[in-house]
Amino acid sequence: MRAIVLESHGGPEVLTAREVPEPVPGPEEVLIDVAATAVNRADLLQRMGLYPEPGPPRAHEVPGLELAGVVSAVGDRVQLWSPGDAVMGVVAGGAYAEAAVLHERQAMAVPERIGLPDAGALPEVFVTAYDALVLQGGLRVGGWALVHAGASGVGTAAIQLCALVGARVVVTCSAAKVAACEALGADVVVDYGSEDYVEAVDRATGGDGVDVVLDLVGGDYVGRNIRCCAVGGRIVQVGVMGGGKATVPVGEMLPRRVSLIGTVLRARPLEEKIAITQRCAADLLGAFEGGLLNPVIDRRMSLWDVAEAHEYVASNANVGKVLLEVR
Numbered sequence: 001m002r003a004i005v006l007e008s009h010g011g012p013e014v015l016t017a018r019e020v021p022e023p024v025p026g027p028e029e030v031l032i033d034v035a036a037t038a039v040n041r042a043d044l045l046q047r048m049g050l051y052p053e054p055g056p057p058r059a060h061e062v063p064g065l066e067l068a069g070v071v072s073a074v075g076d077r078v079q080l081w082s083p084g085d086a087v088m089g090v091v092a093g094g095a096y097a098e099a100a101v102l103h104e105r106q107a108m109a110v111p112e113r114i115g116l117p118d119a120g121a122l123p124e125v126f127v128t129a130y131d132a133l134v135l136q137g138g139l140r141v142g143g144w145a146l147v148h149a150g151a152s153g154v155g156t157a158a159i160q161l162c163a164l165v166g167a168r169v170v171v172t173c174s175a176a177k178v179a180a181c182e183a184l185g186a187d188v189v190v191d192y193g194s195e196d197y198v199e200a201v202d203r204a205t206g207g208d209g210v211d212v213v214l215d216l217v218g219g220d221y222v223g224r225n226i227r228c229c230a231v232g233g234r235i236v237q238v239g240v241m242g243g244g245k246a247t248v249p250v251g252e253m254l255p256r257r258v259s260l261i262g263t264v265l266r267a268r269p270l271e272e273k274i275a276i277t278q279r280c281a282a283d284l285l286g287a288f289e290g291g292l293l294n295p296v297i298d299r300r301m302s303l304w305d306v307a308e309a310h311e312y313v314a315s316n317a318n319v320g321k322v323l324l325e326v327r
Contacts, residue, residue, distance in 0.1 A: 003097035004306050006061040009049030012307035015096075020060045022099050029101045030081050031073040036120025037064045037095040037303065039313045039322040040153065041216075041239065042266065046093075047310065053093035054267045064095025065266065067102075068110055068119035069327075078104045086110040088119045089277065090127055092266050096303060098326055105274040108281045111288035114295065121295040121321035122288075125153040127280050128265060129161050129214065132236040135279065136261055137212035141166035144210040146201055146228050148217045150186060151177035153321045154238065156296040158214055159184045164284075164292055167211075170204055172197050180319045184296070201228040209233060209256070219243035222260070226252050234259045296320025 001022045008014050025031040043063045045051035053061070068088035071081050081087060087107040094100045110119040132154075133139045139162070147158045150171030162169040163185050170188040171181050181189045188204045190197040201210055209230035215221055219242030225235050226249055233256060253260070265273065287293040298318040301309045303326045313322055 001098040003060065003062045003094075004064075004303065006047060006063060009047065012047070012310040014047060015063075015307050015310065017304055020062070020097070023094070023101045025073055025075045025078075025101045027075040027077040028104055029075045030071045030078060030087065030104055030107060031099060031101055032067060032069040032087060032107075033072045034067045034069040034095065034098055034100055034120075034326045036069070036117030036326055037067045037324050038121045038124070038153070039306070039309050039324065040065050040124055041241065041313070043096075044310055044314060055092065058093070062094045062097050064091070064093060064097070064100075066090050066120065066122075066124040067095040067100055068116055068122070069100075070116070071107075072099070074104070080104045081107060086116055086119075088123050090123045090265065090273070096306065096324070103270065103274065106277045108277060109285065111285055113289050113291065117300075117323065117325050117327075118295055118297060120325075121153070121297050121323045125157040125295075125321065126161070126284060126293070127276060128238060129154050129158040130280050130284060131265065131276050132214045132238050132263065133158060133161055133212055134165060134283075135276065136263060137214065137234045137236050139165055139167050139212045143167040143212065144201075144205050144208075144230070145169045146197070146210045146213045146225070147171045147186075148213075148215045148221060149173065149239075149241070150181040150189065151319045152216060153296070154214070154216060155181075156184055156320045157293075159186050160293050164287055168204075170197065170201050170210065174316075177319055198224050198227050205230070212236065214238065216240075217242040219246055222246035223249050223252075226256070226258050226260075229256050229258045231255075232257050234261060237262045238264070297323050299323070300325055
């Protein structure tokens with residue numbers, strides 16, 4: 001099979017298409033003919049050597065954290081899927097390829113209304129956002145959330161999930177992306193280049209603050225996020241696009257009883273990944289079928305043009321996901 005292999009680390013030019021052996025599914029795994037994957041910020045970091053895949057190194061380093069496709073073979077103990085089933089899921093790596101393996105309980109059925117290949121832009125961002133906002137953040141009906149990078153893949157998923165839960169949301173984004181976030185249903189959109197989001201949150205919530213912050217930025221946002229929190233609020237840190245170091249005003253955390261939660265999905269134990277996947281499948285797949293949730297796809301490109309796709313995502317021009325079609 002063909003795959004995109006990292007033979008070294010650096011710029012987009014290190015993404016190399018080559019023939020590699022097709023993976024063999026384990027007893028509880030399914031082999032998937034990949035229809036599509038998508039570019040995630042973590043892929044750019046892995047390409048630069050800053051975010052390696054957990055576990056023993058593979059013979060060939062193939063990036064890619066999500067996929068959608070058709071099951072072509074199953075392991076001896078697989079019970080949930082059969083060849084021909086359309087599935088999608090989050091993987092620790094290996095999705096930039098014509099075929100990949102996935103544990104059967106980490107696979108989700110592709111919503112018929114979404115279909116292939118578009119489902120390739122769905123798993124990573126919706127699982128990440130739902131886990132952060134609801135499962136770890138505790139967002140509930142009537143609550144308020146603050147979501148940074150509202151036009152990113154995770155951000156566009158988070159806006160829709162807030163509406164699904166019955167919560168309201170303040171999002172931050174650049175001026176060029178304000179209209180896109182408003183169109184997705186954000187209650188308040190803050191242009192971070194010209195507005196203070198702390199003041200915007202204070203106005204929107206009548207001074208009460210938000211219940212959950214979903215932050216992909218880090219850096220100096222951390223201290224400001226604390227000032228945005230309601231009593232008992234939770235900040236769920238899922239990325240550090242703005243830097244991995246921050247000055248934390250602990251004195252302001254204490255009276256608000258703020259929790260600062262750091263999280264990643266990729267390095268979690270298999271059983272935790274399975275539990276999150278199963279919860280998301282139960283809670284969200286019906287909403288995709290009913291038209292309440294949709295992957296936001298900025299553009300569709302071929303996997304074999306992945307270097308150009310990485311450059312585009314690095315430019316921060318996209319709204320939603322860049323889908324990479326494989327077949």
